[in-house]
Amino acid sequence: MNRGSSGLAGKGWASLRYAILVFWAIVCVGPLYWIATNSIKSYGDVAKGPRYLPFIDFTPNLDGWRYVLFNERERLVGPFFSSAFDAVTATVLIMLSASMATYALTRFSFFLPGRVLRKFHSEPANNLMWFLIIASRILPPVAILVPVYSIAEWHGLLDTHWLLILIYTGSNLPVAMWLLWPVFGAHASEIEEAAWLDGASHREILFGILLPSILRSVFAASFLVFLLSWNEYLFAQHLASNHAMTLPPWLVSQISAREAQIIAEEDEIVHLSAAIVLMVVPLLLLAGGVQAALKRTISGR
Amino acid sequence: MSTARTDSNPGVSVSYDKVQKSFGAVRVLEEFNLDVKPGEFLVLLGASGSGKTTALRILSGLETATSGRVRIGDRDVTDILPKYRDISMVFQSYALYPHKTVAENIGFPLKVRGVNSAEMDVAIRESAAQVQLEKLLDRYPRELSGGQRQRVALARAIIRRPSVFLMDEPLSNLDAKLRGHMRAELKHMQQTLGITTIYVTHDQIEAMTLAHRVAILEKGVLQQLAPPAEIYNDPANLFVAQFIGSPPMNIVKGALEGGHFVTQGHKIATPVKGKVASAILGVRPEDCNVTSASKGELKGQVYATELIGDHTLVTLKVNDSFVVVKASKDFTAKLNEAVGVTFAKNSIYLFDAETGLRVR
Numbered sequence: 001m002n003r004g005s006s007g008l009a010g011k012g013w014a015s016l017r018y019a020i021l022v023f024w025a026i027v028c029v030g031p032l033y034w035i036a037t038n039s040i041k042s043y044g045d046v047a048k049g050p051r052y053l054p055f056i057d058f059t060p061n062l063d064g065w066r067y068v069l070f071n072e073r074e075r076l077v078g079p080f081f082s083s084a085f086d087a088v089t090a091t092v093l094i095m096l097s098a099s100m101a102t103y104a105l106t107r108f109s110f111f112l113p114g115r116v117l118r119k120f121h122s123e124p125a126n127n128l129m130w131f132l133i134i135a136s137r138i139l140p141p142v143a144i145l146v147p148v149y150s151i152a153e154w155h156g157l158l159d160t161h162w163l164l165i166l167i168y169t170g171s172n173l174p175v176a177m178w179l180l181w182p183v184f185g186a187h188a189s190e191i192e193e194a195a196w197l198d199g200a201s202h203r204e205i206l207f208g209i210l211l212p213s214i215l216r217s218v219f220a221a222s223f224l225v226f227l228l229s230w231n232e233y234l235f236a237q238h239l240a241s242n243h244a245m246t247l248p249p250w251l252v253s254q255i256s257a258r259e260a261q262i263i264a265e266e267d268e269i270v271h272l273s274a275a276i277v278l279m280v281v282p283l284l285l286l287a288g289g290v291q292a293a294l295k296r297t298i299s300g301r
Numbered sequence: 302m303s304t305a306r307t308d309s310n311p312g313v314s315v316s317y318d319k320v321q322k323s324f325g326a327v328r329v330l331e332e333f334n335l336d337v338k339p340g341e342f343l344v345l346l347g348a349s350g351s352g353k354t355t356a357l358r359i360l361s362g363l364e365t366a367t368s369g370r371v372r373i374g375d376r377d378v379t380d381i382l383p384k385y386r387d388i389s390m391v392f393q394s395y396a397l398y399p400h401k402t403v404a405e406n407i408g409f410p411l412k413v414r415g416v417n418s419a420e421m422d423v424a425i426r427e428s429a430a431q432v433q434l435e436k437l438l439d440r441y442p443r444e445l446s447g448g449q450r451q452r453v454a455l456a457r458a459i460i461r462r463p464s465v466f467l468m469d470e471p472l473s474n475l476d477a478k479l480r481g482h483m484r485a486e487l488k489h490m491q492q493t494l495g496i497t498t499i500y501v502t503h504d505q506i507e508a509m510t511l512a513h514r515v516a517i518l519e520k521g522v523l524q525q526l527a528p529p530a531e532i533y534n535d536p537a538n539l540f541v542a543q544f545i546g547s548p549p550m551n552i553v554k555g556a557l558e559g560g561h562f563v564t565q566g567h568k569i570a571t572p573v574k575g576k577v578a579s580a581i582l583g584v585r586p587e588d589c590n591v592t593s594a595s596k597g598e599l600k601g602q603v604y605a606t607e608l609i610g611d612h613t614l615v616t617l618k619v620n621d622s623f624v625v626v627k628a629s630k631d632f633t634a635k636l637n638e639a640v641g642v643t644f645a646k647n648s649i650y651l652f653d654a655e656t657g658l659r660v661r
Contacts, residue, residue, distance in 0.1 A: 189396075190392045190393075190394045190396040191394075191396045191397070191398060191399075193363055193390075193392070193396065194390065194392060194396035194398075194457075195398070195409070195413075196363070196383055196384070197361060197362075197363070197383045197384065197388070197389065197390050198384075198389070198409050198410040198413060198457070199384035199410055199413045199414055200384075200409075200413045201413075204413055209398055212400040213398070213399050213400055215400075
């Protein structure tokens with residue numbers, strides 16, 4: 001910041017920068033605000049065009065929330081806890097395996113097995129393994145939907161929490177590894193070497209020394225993979241649409257309700273808005289909570 | 302200082318036996334042989350890339366030798382995990398655990414060995430007392446000064462009473478004043494504990510002041526292994542002669558012809574007979590004196606004078622090269638004034654310019 005403003009047109013440059021930032025903040029926060037206000041409008045106000053300021057433009061009304069929280073209650077509680085359970089479990093599994101896998105791939109050398117393969121590639125195959133792990137994310141999820149469906153059916157896993165947890169863990173593991181990789185560094189730091197000489201095992205070094213010293217990044221990665229699991233729609237919709245239904249399919253089912261002409265379009269907008277707020281609030285609370293917790297604990301890397 | 306656990310340590314020996322190390326095609330350590338005596342303070346001295354740190358890391362077990370054996374006491378530790386080698390190491394960065402308090406840092410080696418907490422508490426207090434850290438046990442590393450962090454690293458190293466201390470440039474992150482103080486403390490601690498210590502540094506002052514013996518490395522080859530005084534007074538080759546001493550030894554190129562060193566317009570009597578077509582004469586700045594132009598073994602012009610405090614450094618131009626003389630603090634001379642340089646015959650060092658070896 002200081003470096004930039006000491007330039008020729010220091011002041012003009014700074015105001016332009018702020019203008020860009022403000023514009024971008026509006027682009028990001030605007031829709032959220034719009035949805036939040038929609039959720040407290042009456043069905044009638046929604047139909048009357050754009051109105052943004054509660055108490056001035058329109059009178060706040062809790063009909064939408066009443067509908068979502070009480071009329072829909074029986075259909076909402078299940079998906080809410082399904083989403084929470086699936087996302088939390090997947091996040092824990094992902095972070096456990098991602099930290100161990102990243103530790104192994106950055107601290108040890110792995111070679112291809114067998115004499116024949118070694119002839120082609122005698123150097124450590126760590127980079128190849130990284131490539132394969134990251135590449136598994138390149139395939140569009142739709143492409144594996146049908147095979148996954150068949151496999152789940154054979155094993156009687158359709159419409160269960162464990163199926164979604166398994167899918168979320170598998171598909172987001174590379175993301176977490178990708179995020180942890182640069183923070184772990186390409187090889188052991190002097191701190192880890194000190195712990196190794198002090199007699200710690202690799203498990204103690206990873207969980208007792210390395211991870212606590214990079215808590216900030218661990219929380220950031222956890223939050224991202226939690227978010228990806230929490231918001232996942234495709235697999236949830238097609239593989240777990242009844243007993244194990246999560247929030248995103250439930251949200252979409254609100255649209256179906258209108259299509260079936262159970263409710264009017266204005267009602268639908270209000271209901272959807274309230275439901276979306278309901279989905280976003282836990283994420284915001286979580287993000288805020290993590291921030292506050294990090295401020296209190298020691299500062300990591 | 303507590304004496305409960307400072308039962309005098311007899312110290313153990315350490316030996317490198319034909320140790321070689323390559324990283325890919327790069328040889329960083331060539332057939333390295335070294336025997337460290339029990340209780341000795343041995344300094345590995347060299348510039349960066351000389352292989353000194355690699356030699357230390359091979360002993361610690363953080364690096365494995367490409368070939369050769371490493372022994373601690375009568376045990377061959379070449380294939381033994383670091384934690385079973387009975388060593389502890391102090392790193393240049395101190396390598397403290399940032400999320401652990403001073404007490405937890407110091408106690409960590411005992412904790413991972415499953416020592417019970419009451420016993421550990423006593424040991425932590427003792428180690429902390431030895432480096433004057435008793436009052437800071439609840440602090441975190443980030444709340445400590447550089448010198449205090451250094452002490453925590455030391456306390457963590459001594460809590461286990463290892464057979465061997467390994468130190469990798471432990472003082473180079475400290476400011477000059479503190480470094481001098483910590484140097485004295487380190488020396489005192491090593492003498493008190495009597496633990497065999499191998500200390501890596503690029504700083505010749507640390508090497509000279511701390512070591513019982515200094516091993517000088519360059520390009521992966523051991524150049525000389527001797528007590529500090531011998532390293533200074535009797536360097537084995539040109540590299541050692543120029544590496545030790547500040548300012549470095551003066552160098553004049555010429556030829557050695559039966560008792561005389563001959564170079565452009567100079568003929569200097571030497572203590573060495575023999576005949577070397579391409580030879581180098583070395584003489585330390587502190588062994589030289591500036592005299593009148595008519596006298597002196599070398600003749601030149603004053604190029605610069607620098608008052609350092611307790612002495613003046615006079616740089617002279619002799620033919621195409623420079624000669625530095627350490628003169629008294631009230632020395633004065635005009636720029637380009639013609640002067641002579643005198644030195645005693647026995648302060649001359651002669652080297653073969655081809656091999657760099659001493660001509661004796």
